[in-house]
Amino acid sequence: MGPVRAAVLSDPAPVTGARVAEALRTSGRLLGTTGALEAVDALTADLRGLGPLHKLAASEQVTDILVNGPGEVWTDGEDGLVRSPVAFGSDAEVRALASRLIAAGGRRLDxxxxxxxxxxxxxxxxxxxPxxxxxxxxxxxxxxxPRVFSLAELLADGPWWVEYVEAIVRRRLNFLVSGATGSGKTTLLSAMLGxxxxxxxxxLVEDAGELNPAHPHVVAxxxxxxxxxxxxxxxxxxxxxxxxxxxxxxxxVGECRGxxxxxxxxxxxxxxxxAGGTIHANSAGAVPARLAAMGALAGxxxxxxxxxxGSALDLVIHLERGPAGRRVQEIALLRPDGAGSLEAVTALVEDRDAVGFGPGWPALAARLFPGGPAARTSRP
Incomplete structure (x- = not known):
């Protein structure tokens, strides 16, 4: 397909499917209807899209594509990291794709x-x-x-969490969503904002636009x-x-990193x-230390x-990703401990053995359900 690719690139006009199809027709190749359509798709992906990675990106199950070299392509999604059979011919092909994508974003890679x-x-x-x-x-x-998940879909394995997460938004508490990479922080934040x-x-203020809440009035x-x-x-x-x-x-304010x-x-x-945001942390209890470390970087x-x-944030919602999928593992209050430090006090916690209420629950319940029947101190 080299001559066809060269023919398309020789014209400075925008690369379109029609132009690729015309270049393929004039090349004299006899591919048949099915072969021609596949060739058009492949060339269009190579010239405008993700090249050999195009089919991987088209899968609704894939959230990340990771290329570690010409023969090592991985995908991440519902089933975790999986090695893909897709491969590049050489590192030069990987570099060419990377350079084109970076250039399309207005930056340089050299x-x-x-x-x-x-x-x-x-x-x-x-x-x-290198x-x-x-x-x-x-x-x-x-x-x-483009799809936005509802809270019911995200928390399908623990529907009783929905009541509390909805109340956090309704009562306008300031919160952080914490978790490891790929735990679903941005997805949950989008659902909550909806x-x-x-x-x-x-x-919305972000380093890279990823939030897409289903809401009628959003400025990003x-x-x-x-x-x-x-x-x-x-x-x-x-x-x-x-x-x-x-x-x-x-x-x-999107994700806080430094x-x-x-x-x-x-x-x-x-x-x-x-207000809300996301932060990388191993647990809700690790969030105060993360904030202190990043604060030191800021002077x-x-x-x-x-x-x-202590004044800005009310609580942290911590997510974990395990064999059963992504789930809310803990909701904890963030508050000064009286000794000059910030602490995360567990209010709600879930693990494989139990789901229960921690020492921070009475204070959180008073804010989420003031005077209501849900302001309880034990699980019904």
Whole structure:
């Protein structure tokens, strides 16, 4: 298919299926109807899409595609990491695909810039070139699905959680969704934001746009990296400042990874109740330490983090991913412990042996169900 590919690329006009089909017809190849359609799909994917990875991305079960070299392609999804039979002919092919995808996102990938991350329509792409990568070109693709899950679908194995998660949104508590990579933090946050009142205005601030709540009034802001001249950067802090001028009813600051925790906590301390975000952590109890560590990167003292987080955040919802799928494992209150530290006090917890209420439940129940019959201190 090399001559056909070259013929299409020789014309600077946009690559379309019709142009690919015409180039294939004029090449003189006799492929038959089925073969021609398959060739058009393959060439279109190679020139405009994900190339050999196109069919993997088309599967609704796949959330991530990970290329560790020309002969090692993995997918992640409902069944966890699975090695795919898809392979590239050489590392040069992997590099060519990675370079094209990064260029489509307005950035460069070469020896002077061997690591790059871009957001495309439906994909988040990260690439690393040798010698930073010792085993060849690395390509990681996160697929953004248009489908939005309801809470009932997400928590199907534990429907009694829905009552409490819905109440967190209804009572406009500020929360973090914690968990490991792939545990479903962004998916749960999107579902929760979809429960906000239809007359509320949601302003989302993210490093890479992944949230897609089913809500009638959503405004999304996304950070921008510098261009090839090193200009044009728009960071998370600037977006937070802009968002506060946009009359948000709920301000959501996507994922907190590092020094941006200062902007994250500042945003949640502006009086906008019902705010949310996500954070990587091994457990709900590890969230205070994560906040302190990220605060140190931002130049905040431990005392400043405790004061800011204690005022800004009400609770953390921790997710785990196991053989049975993704599930809410714990809901814990975040509050100063009186000794100069921040602590996560378990309110609701689930494991294989028991589901129960922790010491933080009475205080949480009073806020979720004030005076109501659900303000109980033990499981019914």
């Amino acid at each position: 020896e002077s810039c061997p690591c790059a991350d871009v957001q495309l329509d439906g994909y988040r792409v990260h690439a690393v070139l 010698p930073v990568s010792s085993g060849g070109t690395l390509l990681s693709i996160r697929i953004r699905r 429960l906000a009142g239809s007359r509320e205005r949601l302003v 802001l996304q950070t921008r990296h510098s261009n090839v001249e090193g200009a044009g950067t728009v960071d998370l802090g600037e977006l937070v400042r802009q968002a506060l001028r946009m009359r948000p009813d709920r301000l959501v 020094a941006e925790v200062a902007d994250f906590l500042a945003a949640m301390n502006t009086g906008h109740a019902g 905040l003292s431990r005392e400043a983090v405790v004061l800011q987080a």
